[in-house]
Ligand SMILES: [Ca+2]
Ligand SMILES: [Ca+2]
């Protein structure tokens with residue numbers, strides 16, 4: 001058996017002189033390179049279409065029409081390059097000039113042929129499943145078979161009798177005070193609800209509505225609200241906003257950081273988990289996150305006053321109140337109480353939260369003083385994450401026509417500069433995927449999708465094909481053009497995760513996991529201390545190959561609401577005619 005650490009030596013030229021080792025190398029390379037790596041969902045007719053070909057040489061390839069057998073394209077892959085993130089030599093086969101819809105067989109010299117599809121809407125079903133995943137994670141609601149199919153389940157967590165934890169006690173609401181905070185989505189593989197993470201998630205879905213309203217206006221995915229007169233994307237987001245709204249203490253405007261059990265539950269279905277739940281500590285981060293999301297929600301729902309009378313006004317007032325609380329409590333950093341061990345979502349850097357919330361409150365009120373924190377930001381923006389939200393404020397302002405032209409230009413340039421950096425990573429990468437060493441963190445697949453959102457925001461400012469190509473590359477990465485040849489979304493692609501770290505999927509009687517979930521993905525931290533294994537020689541040894549399809553691996557195989565949201569956004573974006 002090969003040791004786990006010897007794979008990098010396969011590329012040591014001195015060692016190749018030894019005949020036995022040379023034979024082993026050939027064997028290893030053959031095993032590693034059985035198939036080209038490709039987006040397993042296929043491509044839209046005019047998208048860039050790339051395959052990654054494992055191996056050190058450029059090789060000939062051809063594309064045959066699957067039904068007629070006729071060869072429709074022949075070519076040669078690019079010169080091979082080394083991708084340090086996976087420790088592989090690869091070349092690129094480009095068949096973008098093929099634009100006719102259909103199914104094709106791609107043959108690359110020395111490798112197993114693969115099938116690829118070119119279709120008008122290759123990601124439509126995936127999009128609908130990715131957004132329906134939120135329905136499957138709803139708290140306080142039974143999932144009926146007519147909507148949930150085999151994954152129907154009893155309601156869990158009514159959350160109508162929540163206690164105030166000692167860390168959150170105030171005069172009006174002392175420890176043990178009981179309140180109701182129903183609905184919302186379970187955060188991830190666990191059943192708790194966290195303001196900052198559900199905040200960026202809700203915000204991203206509202207941004208998707210804002211940027212792709214035509215796509216969403218008549219689109220539904222069989223949820224209980226599919227027959228009402230509100231777009232389903234807003235119905236789904238409202239399920240969480242209604243909970244979020246209840247996380248604000250109306251007495252002072254402060255926002256509880258999370259609603260949680262004291263400790264993570266066992267691997268049980270939602271209705272089997274009945275431990276007392278608490279709201280924990282009001283924090284500055286939660287208040288600012290809440291202010292940003294509620295401000296955006298308020299603006300969004302002005303259009304739906306008939307369906308949701310008074311809601312826009314209510315969210316406006318809540319946003320303003322949360323901001324005022326944050327101004328009075330700028331240093332309330334989350335500190336996990338000793339008797340609580342669920343997710344912390346702690347963040348000590350709040351300059352970005354101030355900038356984001358301020359940008360949204362400016363758009364809500366037209367009061368320019370709210371822009372001060374954003375104007376004071378000194379660091380260049382980068383793709384958003386739950387703890388780094390500055391970019392979201394820039395996205396909001398880039399299309400704000402009321403902003404003076406010079407400032408708007410500055411905001412746009414900041415987005416374009418960040419996008420240029422991502423495009424450069426794409427170009428330099430052997431995989432033609434803008435994923436670099438620092439991107440292989442917990443939730444790396446969501447890093448890919450949030451980078452793609454940033455590229456789309458730059459495309460909105462000034463369209464250019466390279467932005468779309470880099471976006472496509474990032475989506476290709478999570479859908480199969482990666483070292484493990486895996487589509488990282490449950491239920492989609494030829495090979496996708498089966499044993500996700502998600503309590504309902506693990507505890508129910510259905511073999512297949514709930515579909516449409518993007519798993520966290522490869523990253524080298526191994527915080528879960530699982531034994532990593534796999535078929536690729538380097539599985540578990542390189543940043544882009546350290547992934548384990550096992551319940552054990554919460555560090556690479558958990559799902560989370562904030563990871564699915566950018567997948568929803570990007571698949572909506574790529575369902576548009578971009579160029
Ligand atoms: Ca609806
Ligand atoms: Ca932050």
Ligand SMILES: [Ca+2]
Nearest residue numbers: 505506508510
């Ligand atoms: Ca299951």
